[in-house]
Amino acid sequence: xxxxTSLHRSPAGPVLRVLRQRALQAAAVALLVSTAxxxxxxxxxxxxxxxxxxGRYGYDQVTAASADTVRAELGLDRPAWQQFLDWTGxxxxxxxxxxxVTGTSVAGELGLYLWSSLQLAAAxxxxxxxxxxxGGALAACxxxxxxxxxxxxxxxxxxxxxxxxxxxxxxxxxxVHLGVLPAAGHGETRSIVLPAATLAVGLSGxxxxxxxxxVADVRQSDYVRFAAAKGLGGRMVFLRHIxxxxxxTLISYVGVQMLILIEGVVIVESLFAWPGLGHALVHAIFxxxxxxxxxxxxxxxxLVVALNTAVDLGAVALDPRPRHREFVL
Amino acid sequence: xxxxxxxxxxxxxATVLMMAGCAGQGAPSSPTPEHPVKVVGPFELHSLDPSTxxxxxxxxQVAETLVDADTQGNLQPGLSTRWDASxxxxxxxxxxxxxxxxxxxxxxxxxxxxxxxxxxxxxxxTPLSTAPVTTITADGGTVxxxxxxxxxxxxxVLAHTGTQILxxxxxxxxxAVTKVVGSGPYRIERLEQPANIELTAFEKWQGRKPAxxxxxxxxxxxxxxxxLMAESGQADVTxxxxxxxLQRLERASKVTIEDVTLxxxxxxxxxxxxEILGDVRVRxxxxxxxxxxxxxxxxxxxxxxxxxxxxxxxxxxxxxxSVTPLTHDPSGARGLLAQAGWHxxxxxxxERNGKKFTVSLRTFPDRPExxxxxxxxxxxxxxLGIALDVKVGNSSEIPAGHQDGSLExxxxxxxxxxxxxxxxxxxxxxxxxGADYGAMGWNNAILTSTLNTxxxxxxxxxxxxxxRKVTEILQSELPVIPVAWYRQSAVVSKRVEGLSxxxxxxxxxxxxxxxxx
Numbered sequence: 130x131x132x133x134t135s136l137h138r139s140p141a142g143p144v145l146r147v148l149r150q151r152a153l154q155a156a157a158v159a160l161l162v163s164t165a166x167x168x169x170x171x172x173x174x175x176x177x178x179x180x181x182x183x184g185r186y187g188y189d190q191v192t193a194a195s196a197d198t199v200r201a202e203l204g205l206d207r208p209a210w211q212q213f214l215d216w217t218g219x220x221x222x223x224x225x226x227x228x229x230v231t232g233t234s235v236a237g238e239l240g241l242y243l244w245s246s247l248q249l250a251a252a253x254x255x256x257x258x259x260x261x262x263x264g265g266a267l268a269a270c271x272x273x274x275x276x277x278x279x280x281x282x283x284x285x286x287x288x289x290x291x292x293x294x295x296x297x298x299x300x301x302x303x304x305v306h307l308g309v310l311p312a313a314g315h316g317e318t319r320s321i322v323l324p325a326a327t328l329a330v331g332l333s334g335x336x337x338x339x340x341x342x343x344v345a346d347v348r349q350s351d352y353v354r355f356a357a358a359k360g361l362g363g364r365m366v367f368l369r370h371i372x373x374x375x376x377x378t379l380i381s382y383v384g385v386q387m388l389i390l391i392e393g394v395v396i397v398e399s400l401f402a403w404p405g406l407g408h409a410l411v412h413a414i415f416x417x418x419x420x421x422x423x424x425x426x427x428x429x430x431x432l433v434v435a436l437n438t439a440v441d442l443g444a445v446a447l448d449p450r451p452r453h454r455e456f457v458l
Numbered sequence: 459x460x461x462x463x464x465x466x467x468x469x470x471x472a473t474v475l476m477m478a479g480c481a482g483q484g485a486p487s488s489p490t491p492e493h494p495v496k497v498v499g500p501f502e503l504h505s506l507d508p509s510t511x512x513x514x515x516x517x518x519q520v521a522e523t524l525v526d527a528d529t530q531g532n533l534q535p536g537l538s539t540r541w542d543a544s545x546x547x548x549x550x551x552x553x554x555x556x557x558x559x560x561x562x563x564x565x566x567x568x569x570x571x572x573x574x575x576x577x578x579x580x581x582x583x584t585p586l587s588t589a590p591v592t593t594i595t596a597d598g599g600t601v602x603x604x605x606x607x608x609x610x611x612x613x614x615v616l617a618h619t620g621t622q623i624l625x626x627x628x629x630x631x632x633x634a635v636t637k638v639v640g641s642g643p644y645r646i647e648r649l650e651q652p653a654n655i656e657l658t659a660f661e662k663w664q665g666r667k668p669a670x671x672x673x674x675x676x677x678x679x680x681x682x683x684x685x686l687m688a689e690s691g692q693a694d695v696t697x698x699x700x701x702x703x704l705q706r707l708e709r710a711s712k713v714t715i716e717d718v719t720l721x722x723x724x725x726x727x728x729x730x731x732x733e734i735l736g737d738v739r740v741r742x743x744x745x746x747x748x749x750x751x752x753x754x755x756x757x758x759x760x761x762x763x764x765x766x767x768x769x770x771x772x773x774x775x776x777x778x779x780s781v782t783p784l785t786h787d788p789s790g791a792r793g794l795l796a797q798a799g800w801h802x803x804x805x806x807x808x809e810r811n812g813k814k815f816t817v818s819l820r821t822f823p824d825r826p827e828x829x830x831x832x833x834x835x836x837x838x839x840x841x842l843g844i845a846l847d848v849k850v851g852n853s854s855e856i857p858a859g860h861q862d863g864s865l866e867x868x869x870x871x872x873x874x875x876x877x878x879x880x881x882x883x884x885x886x887x888x889x890x891x892g893a894d895y896g897a898m899g900w901n902n903a904i905l906t907s908t909l910n911t912x913x914x915x916x917x918x919x920x921x922x923x924x925x926r927k928v929t930e931i932l933q934s935e936l937p938v939i940p941v942a943w944y945r946q947s948a949v950v951s952k953r954v955e956g957l958s959x960x961x962x963x964x965x966x967x968x969x970x971x972x973x974x975x
Contacts, residue, residue, distance in 0.1 A: 179854035185510045188824040188853035192894045193861045231504050304690035312690045313683040314676045316654050402678035
């Protein structure tokens with residue numbers, strides 16, 4: 130049998146292909162999410178004008194007169210399809226509109242909330258990676274050793290503690306007893322430490338587990354043994370062979386965790402009075418602030434697409450093997 | 459093996475560095491006049507517009523109203539030093555404080571004040587928009603307000619926080635407030651909606667300079683976060699701590715607690731147009747069924763807050779010692795219900811002509827004690843054989859239910875001194891047509907005419923009698939059933955002194971604060 134294998138990359142290259150696919154996905158997601166948000170808000174119980182007025186005037190002061198003012202000002206009597214077309218039209222011109230409650234630009238508010246959430250998520254991720262990857266890599270050096278067992282304990286412990294309880298514990302220790310960090314709030318640089326640590330502890334356990342297993346697997350592989358056999362030093366083997374090969378697994382895993390992290394910051398943001406996307410979305414839903422709900426949901430959805438794209442690109446960069454193989458028999 | 463050792467050392471170093479970085483700033487330094495006083499509360503700033511921002515900027519002493527009020531609700535000069543009504547009572551003149559300046563350096567002129575008031579009047583749902591005002595104009599350095607009919611509480615309406623006077627530079631197109639440029643002792647340094655506000659003492663403020671020149675306000679939505687911020691010393695003044703945490707903090711003695719009774723009452727709004735609740739005997743029976751003292755003790759941790767009448771002692775002009783207090787009397791309640799034709803059915807639920815006594819109550823969780831009080835009321839009524847369905851939802855469902863007539867009971871807190879003269883709120887709540895947060899399907903000709911006479915100001919000497927008459931009618935007819943009064947507390951760190959709470963919640967009086975020696 131004459132077997133020839135011809136390998137060649139797709140004409141646009143893997144990077145462009147990933148970007149093209151994801152751009153299409155982003156457009157579809159944007160349309161789907163905004164339509165779904167609009168339909169869901171319209172079907173929620175309660176009078177929209179009263180809900181918005183409750184947001185604007187405060188809970189003891191919303192009256193029928195203030196609701197009427199809101200209704201007239203926002204044209205809530207118009208048919209739903211007209212309101213939806215208006216919003217979709219604005220979206221195509223990249224205009225997210227103004228908040229029905231605060232009266233300020235949604236884009237401006239969203240920018241602040243998104244930035245705060247991303248800051249928190251990034252700080253948590255860096256901390257979780259530092260703790261988790263270091264712990265996992267060290268544990269994999271001697272599977273079954275003391276460090277490995279300690280890591281397993283850490284993984285179970287960190288997963289068993291709900292973020293709300295962990296956050297309260299951290300505040301009690303670092304703010305109330307030691308007095309070294311602010312308990313909650315936003316504005317000081319140090320304010321980010323406790324919410325980020327709360328998120329990071331939960332994540333770090335999983336990262337440690339995944340890193341430990343991936344490193345242990347790769348260490349057992351033929352190419353690592355070959356690299357060691359040909360005389361490469363332990364450090365070179367770790368950096369050139371183990372770390373890079375583990376990276377492909379880890380990056381995909383981090384991508385999934387990032388999504389959970391972005392969605393999971395709501396409780397932590399609420400406990401630490403951190404003005405992020407979760408906080409914004411909950412308030413917007415409570416007040417039926419439609420432009421804000423749509424913009425926040427859209428931002429979250431696009432963030433998912435962006436993260437998936439980053440994961441794909443990261444994997445492409447780390448793994449030099451071509452994406453497509455053509456076998457010619 | 460050196461590589462492995464290096465990894466261990468590296469990881470340990472990284473962890474230590476991170477921890478050190480976290481803790482690097484150390485404990486807060488001892489306060490100086492430049493050190494900000496940190497105020498924490500549950501209130502978020504959703505809008506800069508005075509009509510919707512509540513009293514945010516008067517509490518922070520950034521903006522002023524023409525008229526101010528003392529702790530008893532007596533009117534005091536604010537931006538206006540004096541006010542006079544014409545002989546027929548239809549035209550009022552407000553003289554402005556000379557040399558008053560806005561924070562942008564411009565003078566507080568009659569024109570600027572008239573424009574600000576016109577903007578406030580155009581916003582729906584504020585007392586100024588419903589007052590019988592025809593025009594507001596600048597007239598020779600004074601502000602002139604013309605009325606369609608006599609309205610004695612006009613000056614009190616101009617003390618409502620919705621009538622804050624902002625500089626012309628505060629307004630954008632369509633009179634939308636784009637920034638807050640007031641004339642008070644503090645000016646806004648930085649504002650990050652919805653949770654952070656930083657203030658600095660206004661250099662050109664003519665009054666007494668605040669001892670502490672910087673203020674930071676931080677909103678924190680969760681009560682446990684606020685408690686921990688107070689306990690850890692991060693906050694100097696904390697509002698909105700739940701009763702249980704207050705007790706704990708008081709025992710810990712790391713902080714001091716200031717409190718004041720507010721002119722606010724938690725009450726049950728009753729649909730008196732309802733086929734069951736329209737009977738005054740039923741309303742009285744329901745009132746007797748409530749064990750207010752136990753509810754106040756268990757939920758508010760404060761037995762003194764059990765309401766014996768609608769108006770709390772913090773409204774001294776309206777609180778009447780002469781009226782018979784509302785008391786817990788289950789057997790009396792059963793007797794009244796039997797008189798009204800309600801008798802226990804087979805399952806214990808009261809019945810009349812084959813119809814069961816089943817009603818619903820709407821409330822909301824923004825004031826955390828409300829749902830708990832609602833379930834306590836539910837339990838007490840169940841003891842009488844009344845099935846009460848408690849619905850916890852959005853606050854707007856109470857006015858919405860009032861409008862469409864579907865509301866049966868609503869449980870909420872009502873502040874009778876948002877306008878320092880409670881008459882304005884009462885005339886609205888118990889007018890002939892009822893109101894979202896007042897009577898529903900109920901009116902009383904004597905009460906309406908008494909309130910109207912008092913509002914016209916035609917018989918100033920008869921005001922005490924009028925107030926007594928109003929309280930007595932409300933106590934016997936019970937268009938709303940009072941449940942509890944309200945105490946506001948603030949947790950104050952030992953770093954600051956001089957905080958005194960304003961029962962009208964118009965100001966947090968931050969200018970009176972000093973750093974403890």
